[in-house]
Amino acid sequence: STDQPSSTEQSDATDHGDSDSPTSSADHADHPHHFHLSPMWWRGSIPLIVGVIIYFIPAPAGVDANGMHMLGIFVATILGLILQPLPTGSVAIIGLALAMATKTMTPKEALAGFSNTTIWLIVASFFIAEAFIVTGLGRRVALIFVRAIGKSSLGLAYGMGIADLILAPATPSNTARAGGVIYPIVRSLAELVDSTPKTDASRRKLGAYLMLTALQVNVVTSAMFLTAMAGNPLAQEAAEKMKIEITWGNWALAAIVPGLVSLVATPWVMSKIYAPTLKKTPEAPALARDELKKSGSMSRNEWILAATFVLLLVLWCLGKQLNVDATTTAFAGIAILLVTGVLTWKDIVTDTGAWQTLIFFGVLVAMADELRKLKVIDWVGDKVASSVDGLPWLVAFAVLTLVYFYVHYLFASNTAQIVAMYAVFLGAAVATGAPPLFSALVFGFIGSLFGGLAHYSSGPAGVMYGSGYIKTSEWFRVGFLMSVVNIIIWTAIGAPWMKLIGIW
Numbered sequence: 001s002t003d004q005p006s007s008t009e010q011s012d013a014t015d016h017g018d019s020d021s022p023t024s025s026a027d028h029a030d031h032p033h034h035f036h037l038s039p040m041w042w043r044g045s046i047p048l049i050v051g052v053i054i055y056f057i058p059a060p061a062g063v064d065a066n067g068m069h070m071l072g073i074f075v076a077t078i079l080g081l082i083l084q085p086l087p088t089g090s091v092a093i094i095g096l097a098l099a100m101a102t103k104t105m106t107p108k109e110a111l112a113g114f115s116n117t118t119i120w121l122i123v124a125s126f127f128i129a130e131a132f133i134v135t136g137l138g139r140r141v142a143l144i145f146v147r148a149i150g151k152s153s154l155g156l157a158y159g160m161g162i163a164d165l166i167l168a169p170a171t172p173s174n175t176a177r178a179g180g181v182i183y184p185i186v187r188s189l190a191e192l193v194d195s196t197p198k199t200d201a202s203r204r205k206l207g208a209y210l211m212l213t214a215l216q217v218n219v220v221t222s223a224m225f226l227t228a229m230a231g232n233p234l235a236q237e238a239a240e241k242m243k244i245e246i247t248w249g250n251w252a253l254a255a256i257v258p259g260l261v262s263l264v265a266t267p268w269v270m271s272k273i274y275a276p277t278l279k280k281t282p283e284a285p286a287l288a289r290d291e292l293k294k295s296g297s298m299s300r301n302e303w304i305l306a307a308t309f310v311l312l313l314v315l316w317c318l319g320k321q322l323n324v325d326a327t328t329t330a331f332a333g334i335a336i337l338l339v340t341g342v343l344t345w346k347d348i349v350t351d352t353g354a355w356q357t358l359i360f361f362g363v364l365v366a367m368a369d370e371l372r373k374l375k376v377i378d379w380v381g382d383k384v385a386s387s388v389d390g391l392p393w394l395v396a397f398a399v400l401t402l403v404y405f406y407v408h409y410l411f412a413s414n415t416a417q418i419v420a421m422y423a424v425f426l427g428a429a430v431a432t433g434a435p436p437l438f439s440a441l442v443f444g445f446i447g448s449l450f451g452g453l454a455h456y457s458s459g460p461a462g463v464m465y466g467s468g469y470i471k472t473s474e475w476f477r478v479g480f481l482m483s484v485v486n487i488i489i490w491t492a493i494g495a496p497w498m499k500l501i502g503i504w
Contacts, residue, residue, distance in 0.1 A: 044085035051076025055102075062382070064374040069104040071376050074367045078409070081456065084472055089356045092363040105370055113366030117327040118175065118230070118413060119358060122462045124330035125179025126354035128312070129463075131343050132184030137302040139188045140295060146192065146281075146288035153206055153276045156189055157267035160210065161217040165263060167313075168221035168228040169252075173326035174414075174448070175459030176316050177228075178218045180309075180330065183463050186210045190469070193278060197468035201277070208469040209276035215452050215464045216266050216482050222414075222448035222460075224259035226251040229448050230326075231415035238423045239440040242430070246440055254441050254503050258494035262486055269485055274478050301342045308336050353466040361462050364412035371410070377420040380407065385428035393433035400429050401442060405483065408450035414458050418447045438504035445494075449486050453479045 055072030059065050077095030081088060099105040113119065132138030149155040160182055167177050190196070190207030197203045222229035226236060226248045236246045271279075298306070315322065315329040337343040348354075371377055384403050388396035404425045411417040422443055429439040451458030455465035455475045465475065498504060 043083040047076040047079035063379045067374040067376045073099050089359045092360045096363045113362035119361045121327040122459050123354045123358050128180045129184040135301040135305050137305050138184040143288040143292050147285050157213045164221045169225045174222040174229045176326050178460035179463035182214050203469045205278045206276045211464045211469045213270040218460045219451040220262040223445040224255040231418040235444040244436045244440045257497040258490045262489050304340050357466040368412050368416050372420045396432035397434045412456050435504035
């Protein structure tokens with residue numbers, strides 16, 4: 001349980017300076033004034049300047065007077081998270097303080113994100129993952145994976161992808177799937193080969209690749225099924241209000257071909273653009289067999305955790321039918337682990353990755369929600385819709401989908417953007433002459449696919465980022481490249497496939 005706090009601190013520390021240079025800390029120590037203060041100065045100045053400019057732009061018609069103030073603070077906070085003049089949590093707290101000090105948000109509004117159930121589900125996922133580590137069950141499961149497909153890092157990535165795909169149709173919370181199921185196994189696989197977030201060489205050995213690949217796989221599986229991500233049914237409901245019927249079957253049928261192609265491509269592409277230094281592990285299966293023998297039979301705590309985990313899966317899968325939401329399920333599981341002694345209170349309070357994630361997501365979700373309430377998001381959507389008037393529908397549709405995809409940089413969750421912008425963009429697309437069902441499904445798929453753009457873009461992203469394995473600069477670079485890969489696949493293969501099956 002001591003690895004995670006130090007990993008988070010390491011991530012923050014490395015992101016302070018030149019995030020692409022492993023020697024930056026040493027450089028800063030040798031030349032504190034020239035090399036340390038100067039980068040800190042510009043890293044902090046750019047968000048401040050941009051934020052102030054936006055803050056003082058007069059609110060356009062239809063936008064609340066505080067709308068541009070909120071947008072300025074939000075953009076400044078996002079830029080601060082990208083440039084990292086201070087650790088992530090510090091930047092979030094400063095943004096929160098500015099929003100309250102300028103009276104752009106009341107304290108109640110500013111702190112509302114901390115009551116968001118999705119955020120607490122993310123936090124709960126960290127605690128469940130911690131149980132897999134402290135009991136050794138995660139290591140045991142990881143050894144089984146290594147024994148079966150552990151001859152290469154790529155094989156391990158595909159193994160995680162298959163597991164995610166199998167769980168996706170029956171797991172409405174992609175955060176629960178990524179955080180409660182995949183993350184602890186990936187973490188154990190990384191630690192098995194001594195890949196930890198403590199140094200660049202160690203994290204890039206295997207852990208960073210598996211973490212970020214697992215996230216990119218998760219956004220694909222979330223897009224493939226109506227019940228694989230909590231925001232998907234919201235898109236279905238919005239389309240229904242526009243007299244467009246999306247069913248579980250036509251969603252899955254339309255997504256199955258581009259989705260499977262993406263799942264095949266993602267681990268391989270990631271191995272090229274974000275390669276682990278440990279590529280071949282021919283001795284791993286034999287080592288795994290030996291280690292499993294040494295571990296002996298499962299302990300009491302492992303059996304309790306395994307039973308609790310099965311219970312969580314069942315409740316997550318049947319949550320809608322049983323009227324039990326995913327966050328309630330997660331905390332019920334944690335309560336069982338605490339009562340039985342599988343987890344201790346110390347395990348929970350020392351899990352700094354979980355608590356940093358709470359601060360970080362709580363602030364951004366509150367800000368994003370305030371932007372929606374102040375009509376800033378509506379204003380952006382209306383501007384986009386009017387900008388494509390008169391264009392051929394194919395051209396207009398391409399513009400709208402790209403804007404809808406990349407405007408997600410302004411959002412801290414998939415669901416938030418779907419609620420705020422899905423209907424606006426779908427309406428604009430249909431108005432240009434785009435086929436209604438085709439448009440509704442494509443915007444629905446995008447609602448999951450953009451979840452890997454940034455470390456704050458979705459619940460699963462928050463889980464993987466909190467592990468400390470991936471630097472912020474790396475996340476933005478890889479997230480953008482993988483978004484291009486997914487757009488190409490879902491356009492070049494998905495569109496003809498949907499034409500073939502009569503969607504448009």
